[in-house]
Structure formats: structure tokens, C-alpha cells
Amino acid sequence: MRCPFCRHPDCRVIDSREVDDGQATRRRRSCVECGRRFTTVEEAVLAVVKRSGVTEPFSREKVVRGVRRACQGRPVDEDALQLLAHRVEEAVRARGTAEIPSHEVGLAILGPLRELDEVAYLRFASVYRSFSSIEDFEKEIADLRRPAAGEAAEPRSGRSTG
Numbered sequence: 001m002r003c004p005f006c007r008h009p010d011c012r013v014i015d016s017r018e019v020d021d022g023q024a025t026r027r028r029r030s031c032v033e034c035g036r037r038f039t040t041v042e043e044a045v046l047a048v049v050k051r052s053g054v055t056e057p058f059s060r061e062k063v064v065r066g067v068r069r070a071c072q073g074r075p076v077d078e079d080a081l082q083l084l085a086h087r088v089e090e091a092v093r094a095r096g097t098a099e100i101p102s103h104e105v106g107l108a109i110l111g112p113l114r115e116l117d118e119v120a121y122l123r124f125a126s127v128y129r130s131f132s133s134i135e136d137f138e139k140e141i142a143d144l145r146r147p148a149a150g151e152a153a154e155p156r157s158g159r160s161t162g
């Protein structure tokens, strides 16, 4: 790692800590030549493979954009979108693979979105799963009405974050 100030090729790591729940490592470095300090962040690259075969880095922002469209006019705020994207990222990273097909990112969105807002979920699912008839909606709505087996009580309150 070259010093960003004097371009000297050597630096010393003076501090190293995990950030973002251990998904990244932040290192404080000191240039052995000029002594100035700088920070680097290291994280595993998670690539999304699109249907065309093209890969691109996983982007939480992209998840938020896709879901925000489905949430138009719904009582879903920006914090909820960010939290959802965070959960999606955790879910896809938990698979432990460096590459993930884009449709599996979509799958990872469906669960948390369903908990967040059922109308937005239906919109997103209709596009994502290419609903072609009213029956597709009926079936999905029937699923929504069926209580999920073994579902725990909803953590609606009493939890403070951030």
C-alpha cells in the first residue's frame, strides 16, 4: 500500500479493527517515510451475476432503489428501506460464496419485504416472479393470509437500534 501523501511504498499498520459487524477491516496506517497517517478499509467483494452473465458488485443502494419503487405510496420510511437492504446483504453474504446470481438477491428481498409491507411485497413479487394472471395474485394473497408456520411473535416494539 503506497502512502497517499508521498507515494512511498512502505507503511506500518498501527491499528486494525473489524467494522460493519466484522464484514470489513479498517486499518490505521502510518507511512514509514513521511510519518503521515491514513486509513484503509478492506472487505470481501461480493459479486452479483446478472442473467446476461455480467457481474457487478453487490450494492445495498441498488436493493433500496428496487424496493423503494415497490413501496411508492406505502407507509415505509427510508430507515426501514436501509434496514431491509442491510438484512438482504447479511443474507446473501451468509451464503459464504463470492458470487451470487441476481435472482437470488431478489429472493432474499422477498422475505423481509413481506414482513415490512404486504402491498409492496405483492408489487415486487409480481414483477420479480413475472405474474401473468390474476390467479398468480390470488395464489400469492392466499399465501399471505395463511399464517406462517411456527412464526414467533412480531418484534414490534421494545427494541432500540442505533
Ligand SMILES: [Zn+2]
Binding pocket: 003, 004, 005, 006, 007, 008, 031, 032, 033, 034, 035, 036
Ligand atoms: Zn508518506
